[in-house]
Amino acid sequence: MILLKTVNLRKQFGETRACDGLDFVINRGEFLSLVGSNGAGKTTLVNLISAHLQPDSGQILLEDRDITFTTVAERIRAGIARSFQIVNLFDGLSVFDNVALSLFSRDGKTVKMARLADHDRDVRRETLEVLGQFGLASKAAALAGGLAQGERKLLDVAVAYALRPRLLLLDEPTSGVSTHEKAKIMDTLTSVVRGGTVTAVVIEHDMDVVFRYSDRIVMMHEGSFLADGTPDEIRANKDVANILLGAPLTA
Amino acid sequence: MTAEAQPLPNRTLLKLVAAAGLILLVSIVVPSLIGTYQLQLVIYGLIAAIAALGFNLLLGYTGLLSFGHSAYFGVGAYSVAFVVAHLGPHSIEFYLLVGIPIVAITSALFGYICVRHTRIFFGILTLAISQVLYSLALSLYWVTGGSDGLRVPRPALLLGLLDFSGPHGFQLFIRSYYYYVLGVFVVCVVLMWVIVHSPFGKALQGIRDNEVRARFLGLRIRRFRWISFLVSGTFTGVAGILWVPLNGLTTPDVLYWTFSGEIVFMALLGGFRNYTGPIVGGLVFTYLKTYAVASTEYWQLLLGVVLVTLVLVLPTGIVGAISRAGQRLVRRNAVK
Numbered sequence: 392m393i394l395l396k397t398v399n400l401r402k403q404f405g406e407t408r409a410c411d412g413l414d415f416v417i418n419r420g421e422f423l424s425l426v427g428s429n430g431a432g433k434t435t436l437v438n439l440i441s442a443h444l445q446p447d448s449g450q451i452l453l454e455d456r457d458i459t460f461t462t463v464a465e466r467i468r469a470g471i472a473r474s475f476q477i478v479n480l481f482d483g484l485s486v487f488d489n490v491a492l493s494l495f496s497r498d499g500k501t502v503k504m505a506r507l508a509d510h511d512r513d514v515r516r517e518t519l520e521v522l523g524q525f526g527l528a529s530k531a532a533a534l535a536g537g538l539a540q541g542e543r544k545l546l547d548v549a550v551a552y553a554l555r556p557r558l559l560l561l562d563e564p565t566s567g568v569s570t571h572e573k574a575k576i577m578d579t580l581t582s583v584v585r586g587g588t589v590t591a592v593v594i595e596h597d598m599d600v601v602f603r604y605s606d607r608i609v610m611m612h613e614g615s616f617l618a619d620g621t622p623d624e625i626r627a628n629k630d631v632a633n634i635l636l637g638a639p640l641t642a
Numbered sequence: 643m644t645a646e647a648q649p650l651p652n653r654t655l656l657k658l659v660a661a662a663g664l665i666l667l668v669s670i671v672v673p674s675l676i677g678t679y680q681l682q683l684v685i686y687g688l689i690a691a692i693a694a695l696g697f698n699l700l701l702g703y704t705g706l707l708s709f710g711h712s713a714y715f716g717v718g719a720y721s722v723a724f725v726v727a728h729l730g731p732h733s734i735e736f737y738l739l740v741g742i743p744i745v746a747i748t749s750a751l752f753g754y755i756c757v758r759h760t761r762i763f764f765g766i767l768t769l770a771i772s773q774v775l776y777s778l779a780l781s782l783y784w785v786t787g788g789s790d791g792l793r794v795p796r797p798a799l800l801l802g803l804l805d806f807s808g809p810h811g812f813q814l815f816i817r818s819y820y821y822y823v824l825g826v827f828v829v830c831v832v833l834m835w836v837i838v839h840s841p842f843g844k845a846l847q848g849i850r851d852n853e854v855r856a857r858f859l860g861l862r863i864r865r866f867r868w869i870s871f872l873v874s875g876t877f878t879g880v881a882g883i884l885w886v887p888l889n890g891l892t893t894p895d896v897l898y899w900t901f902s903g904e905i906v907f908m909a910l911l912g913g914f915r916n917y918t919g920p921i922v923g924g925l926v927f928t929y930l931k932t933y934a935v936a937s938t939e940y941w942q943l944l945l946g947v948v949l950v951t952l953v954l955v956l957p958t959g960i961v962g963a964i965s966r967a968g969q970r971l972v973r974r975n976a977v978k
Contacts (some may be wrong), residue, residue, distance in 0.1 A: 467860035479847045479855040492848050495841040496859040504842040
C-alpha cells in the first residue's frame with residue numbers, strides 16, 4: 392500500500408537538475424534505502440519531501456493528499472519527520488530535554504508557560520521509553536553537546552522518532568561513526584522501525600549496511616532513478632555496480 | 643547552564659527552595675542592619691535585577707541580543723509619569739495597573755517588527771527603535787518635558803494604606819518601598835523561573851541552540867521569539883515602573899542606547915548562561931556604577947576596564963565562575 396508518492400517532481404539549482412521529473416513511491420512499512428554517488432539528488436529528494444525545499448514543479452502526495460506546497464509544520468503534523476546528514480541537536484539541552492521537546496511539540500504543549508516541563512508525567516514516561524529504545528536512558532541527564540558522535544547520531548534519530556511519524560526520513564544516519572557503531576545504530580534503528588508503524592527512508596553510502604538492512608533499494612544518478620528493487624535485484628544490476636565502481640553506464 | 647539543562651529531581655528543587663528561603667530571610671532583616679542610603683542602593687539593585695532578568699529571557703534563553711531594552715524600561719517609567727500628570731491616584735498599584743499593559747503592548751508591537759530578523763540585524767533594529775523613542779522624548783517636550791523630564795512624587799503603597807507625606811516621610815518611604823520592591827522582585831523571579839523551566843521555556847532554548855532542528859519539530863520559530871520578546875520587554879518595563887517613584891524623575895536618558903548597554907553589561911557581569919546570573923549582575927552593577935561615579939570622573943573608563951576584564955577572564959560571569967569553582971571543588975573532594 393502506497394504511503395507517499397511523487398509525480399514528475401523537479402528541482403533545479405542553476406544548470407544542475409537535482410531532481411529531474413521523479414516518479415517515486417514509498418510503500419507503507421518498508422525500510423527503503425536511497426543510494427547513489429554525491430550529487431545524485433538523494434538529499435534534495437528528502438529535502439523536497441520534508442518541505443526543507445520547495446519543488447520547481449510536480450506533486451507530492453501523502454496517501455493521495457496533495458502536500459506539495461504545505462509548510463514544514465504541516466508536514467510534521469501529517470506524519471513526516473526527518474534527521475539530518477550533519478547532526479542537528481539542541482546541544483545546550485540535556486539528552487532528556489532533546490527528546491522531551493520533541494514530544495511537547497508533537498502534543499501541542501510548547502505553548503504552556505505556567506507549568507514545569509519536568510512535572511509532565513506523560514512526557515517524562517514516554518521520553519524515558521524512547522531513550523530506552525535507543526539505548527540512551529543512562530545518558531538522560533547529560534548535555535547533548537557532550538555526547539560521543541555515535542550517541543549523537545542515535546539521539547538525532549530518536550528526536551525525530553519521538554514525533555511518532557508515519558514516514559521517517561534519515562539522511563546518512565551512520566556517517567562519521569565507526570563500523571561497530573554503525574551496526575549498533577542500524578540494529579537499533581531497524582528494531583525500532585520494525586517494532587512500530589513507521590516507514591523509513593534512509594540515505595546511505597555504506598553498501599554493506601544498505602544490503603544488510605533494506606527491504607528495498609533505490610539508486611539515484613544525476614537527478615534520476617537508475618534502479619529500484621530488492622537488495623538481491625540491486626546486487627545483480629550491472630549499472631549499479633558500474634556506478635559504485637565509477638565505470639560508465641551500459642547503453 | 644549545566645544545572646538548567648538537567649531534569650530537576652525533587653531533591654534539587656527542595657535545595658533550591660531552601661536556598662531561596664534563606665536569601666529571602668536575610669533580605670527581610672536587611673533594613674534593620676543598614677542606613678537609608680544603603681537601603682536605597684539595594685532597591686536600585688533589585689530593580690536593575692528585574693530589568694536584567696527580563697532582558698536575559700531574550701539573550702540567555704532565546705539567543706537574541708537586544709541593544710534596545712532601555713525602550714521598555716523607559717516606556718514603563720514614562721507611563722508612570724503620564725499617569726501622575728494626567729490621571730489620578732498617586733498609588734504604586736495604580737502605576738503598575740496602567741504601566742504593565744502599556745509596556746506589554748509596546749513590547750508586542752516592537753517585538754513583532756524586530757523578531758523578523760536575527761543576529762546583528764535584530765540587535766540594530768532594537769537599538770534603532772529605542773533611539774527613535776529617545777528622540778521623541780527629547781523633541782516632544784510639551785508632553786515629555788524634553789531634557790528636563792517629568793517629576794514623579796512619592797506614591798502611596800498598598801492602595802493608599804501607606805502614605806508618606808508627613809515628617810520622616812522619605813525614610814519611611816524607602817523602608818516600606820524596599821519591602822514592596824522585594825515583593826515584586828520575588829514574584830518576578832518565581833514567574834521567570836517557571837517560564838524558563840516550562841515547555842515554552844524549553845522550546846525557546848531549543849530555538850536558541852538549533853533553529854533548523856526546532857523548525858523540524860514543528861515549532862513556529864518567529865511566534866516563540868515574539869512571545870519571548872513580549873515577556874522580556876514587560877519584565878524590563880516593570881523595572882522602569884518601580885524605578886521612577888524611587889528616582890523621583892524620569893528623563894530621556896533612560897531611553898538612550900547607553901542605558902541599554904548597561905542592561906547588557908549586567909547580564910554579562912552576572913553571567914547570562916545562568917538563571918541567577920542577571921540578578922547578581924544587576925545588583926553588583928548598581929554598586930559598581932555608584933562607587934565608580936563617586937570615586938572618579940573617569941568612571942566610564944573604569945566600567946570599560948571591568949567589562950574588558952570580564953570578557954577576557956570571566957566569560958561566564960560571576961555566577962558562572964563561582965559555579966565552575968564549586969564543581970571543581972566537589973570533583974576534587976570526590977577524588978580524595
